Amino acid sequence: MLDIIRPDDRRYADLRHVYTATGAPAAVVRPRSTAEVAEALGFARDAEGPLSIRSGGHGISSVSTNQHGTVIDLSRLDTIERVGTDSDLVRIGPGARWGEVAAALYPWGLAISSGDSGDVGVGGLATAGGIGLMGRAHGLTIDRVTAVELVTSDGSVLALDSERHPDLFWAVRGAGANLGIVTSLEFRASRTPVVARATLQYRVDRLAPFLRAWGETVEAAPREISAFLYLMGGGFALATVVHAGDDPAVAGRDLTPFLSVAPLVGRRAELLPYAAVVTAARAPHRGRQGGRTHSGLAVHLDGELSERLEGLARAGFGELLQIRSVGGAVNDVPADATAYAHRHQNFSITAVAPYASPEFDEAWAAVHPSLDGLYLSFESAFTPERLAEAYPGTTLQRLRDIKRRIDPGNVFHQNFPVAGVPADNGAGV
Numbered sequence: 314m315l316d317i318i319r320p321d322d323r324r325y326a327d328l329r330h331v332y333t334a335t336g337a338p339a340a341v342v343r344p345r346s347t348a349e350v351a352e353a354l355g356f357a358r359d360a361e362g363p364l365s366i367r368s369g370g371h372g373i374s375s376v377s378t379n380q381h382g383t384v385i386d387l388s389r390l391d392t393i394e395r396v397g398t399d400s401d402l403v404r405i406g407p408g409a410r411w412g413e414v415a416a417a418l419y420p421w422g423l424a425i426s427s428g429d430s431g432d433v434g435v436g437g438l439a440t441a442g443g444i445g446l447m448g449r450a451h452g453l454t455i456d457r458v459t460a461v462e463l464v465t466s467d468g469s470v471l472a473l474d475s476e477r478h479p480d481l482f483w484a485v486r487g488a489g490a491n492l493g494i495v496t497s498l499e500f501r502a503s504r505t506p507v508v509a510r511a512t513l514q515y516r517v518d519r520l521a522p523f524l525r526a527w528g529e530t531v532e533a534a535p536r537e538i539s540a541f542l543y544l545m546g547g548g549f550a551l552a553t554v555v556h557a558g559d560d561p562a563v564a565g566r567d568l569t570p571f572l573s574v575a576p577l578v579g580r581r582a583e584l585l586p587y588a589a590v591v592t593a594a595r596a597p598h599r600g601r602q603g604g605r606t607h608s609g610l611a612v613h614l615d616g617e618l619s620e621r622l623e624g625l626a627r628a629g630f631g632e633l634l635q636i637r638s639v640g641g642a643v644n645d646v647p648a649d650a651t652a653y654a655h656r657h658q659n660f661s662i663t664a665v666a667p668y669a670s671p672e673f674d675e676a677w678a679a680v681h682p683s684l685d686g687l688y689l690s691f692e693s694a695f696t697p698e699r700l701a702e703a704y705p706g707t708t709l710q711r712l713r714d715i716k717r718r719i720d721p722g723n724v725f726h727q728n729f730p731v732a733g734v735p736a737d738n739g740a741g742v
């Protein structure tokens with residue numbers, strides 16, 4: 314029997330919200346199996362109100378809860394198993410968190426590059442992209458996906474891989490939220506259970522030259538290096554630089570250039586399990602991390618872009634600016650191999666504001682001309698322009714053709730909807 318949690322259930326308080334938003338759904342359904350996911354979908358379609366699909370509840374778009382509708386919460390589909398002994402193939406449920414994945418894979422000598430937060434869910438990240446702290450070494454998370462199980466809008470269960478439904482397998486790696494509900498994923502993990510991580514705190518006197526120097530250092534680094542930068546306001550920046558390997562001498566050589574990007578006020582370097590880099594707390598969501606984000610990809614942090622980002626900071630929106638490296642193995646993949654088609658950029662840039670405002674939108678509009686494409690997971694505005702940036706060239710049309718076939722009623726329109734949002738949509742409020 315389906316486990317349906319309604320507002321009078323004592324468990325409801327811990328299930329109604331997500332990381333970025335509060336919600337008041339009429340029901341949260343928690344399936345325990347693929348068959349129950351199909352059943353939950355039938356329940357949701359018969360019920361009134363919007364539908365939300367939730368894996369880890371960390372979507373920046375806040376659409377994995379709603380008002381007065383149904384949430385299908387996949388947190389019980391969280392198994393992590395090795396496919397055969399001594400294999401690097403693993404099968405993972407969408408409800409697992411990336412920190413749990415890292416912890417489970419470590420004893421097998423394996424790891425999967427995901428993102429910088431171990432509490433992010435497998436389902437949301439592995440259907441959109443996955444820019445992680447070993448991304449330049451091992452590619453995006455979706456680049457390691459070898460097979461997917463998908464429940465479609467009519468309740469069918471499909472097995473997808475490069476031979477079975479190759480068009481859906483292409484689409485699920487970058488636009489998965491548009492196709493159906495992913496109930497299981499198989500990944501080819503990498504054999505880098507131990508990494509070297511440097512945590513560096515810089516003093517930043519002028520943002521533009523600092524960003525230029527940071528960008529040049531990242532691009533010059535070997536692909537074993539992935540580097541995330543977080544501007545903290547007050548003239549400081551924090552960097553996490555990961556070398557995907559456990560040889561201290563090689564790691565030391567590769568990390569050294571990062572020591573001279575700007576004056577350091579704090580530094581620490583250590584060899585540690587990847588599982589200690591990305592950890593999960595799995596605390597219930599209270600919806601308190603809300604905000605508005607704008608994002609874009611860039612080939613270089615060149616003079617023009619750096620000056621524009623400095624302008625964003627001057628306008629008061631530089632306090633939470635995040636710059637994640639891509640490039641390396643991410644760009645080995647042909648642009649038409651997955652629905653994430655951005656395979657020539659080196660950086661993903663995201664600005665976070667505490668709330669939506671015309672001032673933030675205007676300040677970001679001044680940065681926008683220097684950007685090249687968009688990773689949808691860091692953008693909270695689903696405008697047609699942003700959709701075209703997320704799915705450039707022929708990608709959007711190809712997705713729309715697939716969408717018409719696989720989800721003709723546009724049931725799955727919650728996250729960057731390729732076919733548009735119906736007028737009566739209530740998701741994401």
Ligand SMILES: Cc1cc2nc3c(=O)[nH]c(=O)nc-3n(C[C@H](O)[C@H](O)[C@H](O)COP(=O)(O)OP(=O)(O)OC[C@H]3O[C@@H](n4cnc5c(N)ncnc54)[C@H](O)[C@@H]3O)c2cc1C
Nearest residue numbers: 368369370371372377428429434436437443444490495728
């Ligand atoms: C603190 C924080 C740090 C982050 N860091 C990174 C990072 O370093 N790199 C990176 O790439 N991303 C990062 N992200 C973005 C994150 O990858 C996305 O927000 C992702 O969608 C969250 O996945 P989730 O399962 O937790 O989210 P949810 O809120 O559960 O889902 C988000 C959306 O994905 C879709 N979805 C979820 N599960 C499924 C499924 N099983 N089948 C089909 N569609 C599904 C739904 O449309 C849903 O609305 C970060 C987010 C946060 C909040």
